[in-house]
Amino acid sequence: MSLSPxxxxxANAFTDAIRRRRTFAIISHPDAGKTTLTxxxxxxxxxxxxxxxxxxxxxxxxxxxxxxxxEKSRGISVASSxxxxxxxxxVINLLDTPGHQDFSEDxxxxxxxxxxxxxxxxxxxxxEAQTIKLLEVCRLRDTPIITFMNKFDRExxxxxxxxxxxxxxxxxxxxxxxxxxxxGKRFRGVYHLLRDEVLVFAAGEExxxxxxxxxxxxxxxxxxxxxxxxxxxxxxxxxxxxxASHPFSLEEFLEGQQTPVFFGSAINNFGVxxxxxxxxxxxxxxxxxxxxxxxxxxxxxxxxxxxxxIQANMDPQHRDRxxxxxxxxxxxxxxxKIRQLRLGRDIQVHNPITFLAQERELVxxxxxxxxxxxxxxxxxxxxxxxxxxxxxxxxxxPYFAPELFRRVRLRNPLKAKQLxxxxxxxxxxxxxxxxxxxxGGDMILGAVGVLQFDVVAERLKTEYTVDAxxxxxxxxxxxxxxxxxxxxxxxxxxxxxxxxxxxxxxxLAYLAPSRVNLDLTMERWPQIVFHATREHA
Ligand code: G4P
Numbered sequence: 048m049s050l051s052p053x054x055x056x057x058a059n060a061f062t063d064a065i066r067r068r069r070t071f072a073i074i075s076h077p078d079a080g081k082t083t084l085t086x087x088x089x090x091x092x093x094x095x096x097x098x099x100x101x102x103x104x105x106x107x108x109x110x111x112x113x114x115x116x117x118e119k120s121r122g123i124s125v126a127s128s129x130x131x132x133x134x135x136x137x138v139i140n141l142l143d144t145p146g147h148q149d150f151s152e153d154x155x156x157x158x159x160x161x162x163x164x165x166x167x168x169x170x171x172x173x174x175e176a177q178t179i180k181l182l183e184v185c186r187l188r189d190t191p192i193i194t195f196m197n198k199f200d201r202e203x204x205x206x207x208x209x210x211x212x213x214x215x216x217x218x219x220x221x222x223x224x225x226x227x228x229x230x231g232k233r234f235r236g237v238y239h240l241l242r243d244e245v246l247v248f249a250a251g252e253e254x255x256x257x258x259x260x261x262x263x264x265x266x267x268x269x270x271x272x273x274x275x276x277x278x279x280x281x282x283x284x285x286x287x288x289x290x291a292s293h294p295f296s297l298e299e300f301l302e303g304q305q306t307p308v309f310f311g312s313a314i315n316n317f318g319v320x321x322x323x324x325x326x327x328x329x330x331x332x333x334x335x336x337x338x339x340x341x342x343x344x345x346x347x348x349x350x351x352x353x354x355x356x357i358q359a360n361m362d363p364q365h366r367d368r369x370x371x372x373x374x375x376x377x378x379x380x381x382x383x384k385i386r387q388l389r390l391g392r393d394i395q396v397h398n399p400i401t402f403l404a405q406e407r408e409l410v411x412x413x414x415x416x417x418x419x420x421x422x423x424x425x426x427x428x429x430x431x432x433x434x435x436x437x438x439x440x441x442x443x444x445p446y447f448a449p450e451l452f453r454r455v456r457l458r459n460p461l462k463a464k465q466l467x468x469x470x471x472x473x474x475x476x477x478x479x480x481x482x483x484x485x486x487g488g489d490m491i492l493g494a495v496g497v498l499q500f501d502v503v504a505e506r507l508k509t510e511y512t513v514d515a516x517x518x519x520x521x522x523x524x525x526x527x528x529x530x531x532x533x534x535x536x537x538x539x540x541x542x543x544x545x546x547x548x549x550x551x552x553x554x555l556a557y558l559a560p561s562r563v564n565l566d567l568t569m570e571r572w573p574q575i576v577f578h579a580t581r582e583h584a
Contacts (some may be wrong), residue, residue, distance in 0.1 A: 065345050066332050068416035070140040075167035076175035080197040084313040092132030128346050129402035132334040137327050152495050155184050159444050160355040160373040163191040163330040170196045170203030174216045182217050189303030193325050200312040202231040220305040222295040227310040229278050237310050250315050259409045333416035333502040336375040338439040343376050345415035350377030353441035357476040358563035370427040379413040385433045428475045448525045448579045449480050451494025453517040462513045474551035479503045482548035522558040526577035535574045
């Protein structure tokens with residue numbers, strides 16, 4: 048066991064480094080403006096100079112071919128999976144989430160690695176399907192959420208109606224912090240309820256942050272002179288809001304019960320600075336993390352963390368992959384020895400990757416909240432915990448029971464070994480789930496979104512030179528099986544061998560041909576637990 052090779056940094060500098068960190072993700076329905084907003088945040092952070100940089104790598108929402116083409120230039124997509132930048136003396140880690148819902152499993156896992164989330168809603172569309180799902184995941188962990196109502200430079204829904212919708216559909220209380228003055232062609236800006244000032248809207252330039260004109264005091268006659276038509280209504284609305292809406296409560300926000308709401312227009316860079324302000328002033332610094340044994344505090348001296356994502360690297364020929372590790376405690380230093388707990392082996396991290404927006408650079412040190420990339424040739428899995436020796440299994444990193452299944456058949460039977468290797472690795476990456484029937488026969492792939500199969504087929508071909516055919520199979524859903532009594536489990540296995548398979552981690556799963564079958568089987572075997580999700584490791 049490696050005893051702490053690093054003395055912790057002096058207590059104050061160490062705790063200060065943690066206090067200054069914010070790790071968050073943006074959740075939204077496709078097209079709400081996540082990419083645009085990411086870009087503006089990076090502009091503010093000085094991490095990029097030009098708008099369009101992030102956009103260029105945006106994965107396609109519509110076509111597999113585009114997605115594949117973009118993935119081929121993987122260097123960019125690996126680097127921009129995590130974007131670290133500094134803003135106002137804080138270190139911000141923005142974790143990217145895939146836009147397409149077929150890759151939502153990836154997104155769920157990214158959400159386990161953040162301390163807060165920024166929810167972007169298209170003001171014209173209101174709460175949409177993907178946002179509902181993602182917010183549910185955040186609510187499981189009481190992740191604090193900041194809300195941005197985007198695109199107010201367009202005709203939008205009534206702001207009060209939008210708040211009502213968030214409250215009723217998403218079940219989270221809204222505390223408006225800014226309030227829009229008009230919308231669309233008549234969008235004049237926003238009124239900041241806490242600071243009692245109006246921020247005047249001006250269409251922004253795409254290439255730089257814009258200085259926003261501010262007019263203090265809602266009673267200021269200057270406002271009547273500038274916006275004679277809008278001011279009476281605004282004053283009325285604000286009076287109503289002050290009486291009827293929830294005032295912002297930091298405590299409720301941190302408990303995930305209330306969300307501060309901002310209005311603006313990402314593309315015009317309007318309202319973005321206020322979001323960054325909220326992130327810094329209100330969003331939590333790295334939070335304590337649960338493990339199977341105890342809760343790990345970020346200020347603990349010993350290093351610990353877990354892997355929430357694995358991504359193929361730039362060069363498909365070498366099948367080098369990067370494991371994304373979220374640090375939960377301690378002071379990471381380059382060259383440090385850390386223990387991969389599942390395998391009980393120590394690894395010395397000579398070349399960790401950090402993610403300074405667009406570039407990959409060697410990281411010299413990192414703290415709780417930061418993400419480091421570990422080079423990995425297949426031994427690291429999603430959900431793996433690392434420490435300096437203490438057995439800590441971080442919890443809450445989910446696999447979801449797939450809803451779509453395909454049987455994999457080889458065109459060339461001589462390639463069986465490559466197929467197995469390819470599928471095993473793609474499963475470890477979380478690109479698909481793989482089930483090996485107990486009864487023998489071809490492997491069965493499981494996915495949450497159908498696009499995942501196309502990606503797996505394409506990657507098998509290009510990275511493993513395997514030409515595989517995917518066939519439909521009568522499996523409707525899967526459940527991971529657990530039973531305290533080995534005898535009953537053995538009997539169940541004997542009776543249902545045809546429906547049983549092992550996943551890539553050798554866990555037993557029941558592949559149900561139909562929902563009715565699943566319900567009946569569950570009824571007949573009350574001693575067997577059927578899990579719809581399972582945690583990694
Ligand atoms: P996403 O990552 O959430 O999928 O959304 P993205 O930022 O790509 O934005 C989706 C579309 O909405 C883009 O238009 C983008 O320009 C536009 N958009 C984002 N923020 C605003 C805003 O504040 N106001 C207005 N009016 N539009 C906004 P597109 O036509 O799909 O793409 P593009 O041709 O502009 O690249």
